[in-house]
Amino acid sequence: MSSNRRVAWAAALDQARGNRMTRRPIREERLRGKDSPAIALSAWRGQSGRRYVVAVYTLTQAREVDAPGAIILGVRRGDGGLARIVGAGWRGTMAEAIELAAADGATEMHAHRLADTDAEREAIVEDLVGDDAF
Numbered sequence: 001m002s003s004n005r006r007v008a009w010a011a012a013l014d015q016a017r018g019n020r021m022t023r024r025p026i027r028e029e030r031l032r033g034k035d036s037p038a039i040a041l042s043a044w045r046g047q048s049g050r051r052y053v054v055a056v057y058t059l060t061q062a063r064e065v066d067a068p069g070a071i072i073l074g075v076r077r078g079d080g081g082l083a084r085i086v087g088a089g090w091r092g093t094m095a096e097a098i099e100l101a102a103a104d105g106a107t108e109m110h111a112h113r114l115a116d117t118d119a120e121r122e123a124i125v126e127d128l129v130g131d132d133a134f
Helices: 003-020 092-101 118-129
Strands: 028-029 039-043 051-057 071-078 083-089 109-113
Touching: 003 071, 039 109, 051 071, 051 118, 071 092, 071 118, 083 092, 092 109
Parallel strands: none
Antiparallel strands: 028 039, 039 051, 051 109, 071 083, 071 109
């Protein structure tokens, strides 16, 4: 193997490592599988690449949900099915979150219930929102 080939390979590795450090887009990833009539599930991929599974509720359904400690996402889903987070947080009640999210045009509420500590919740919100302005 020529030395030029080794240099090119090293450059490609350096570039790949650098690409891991770039910000990834925050996006919803619909879960595949059978739809459960009891609860709709989806997932969000954060800037870090981590995936967060969420329960999906319409605004009406969310009014009946008690989700203490859950990370609540206000989500606007467009006509084409594309979802966008319009608000996120974990403090307060679902009713308070619905009011804020509805004012920002949310059509759905997503709840992530798998965070154990306040620090973990705060890190997840930051990962899903980053420095995006709502």
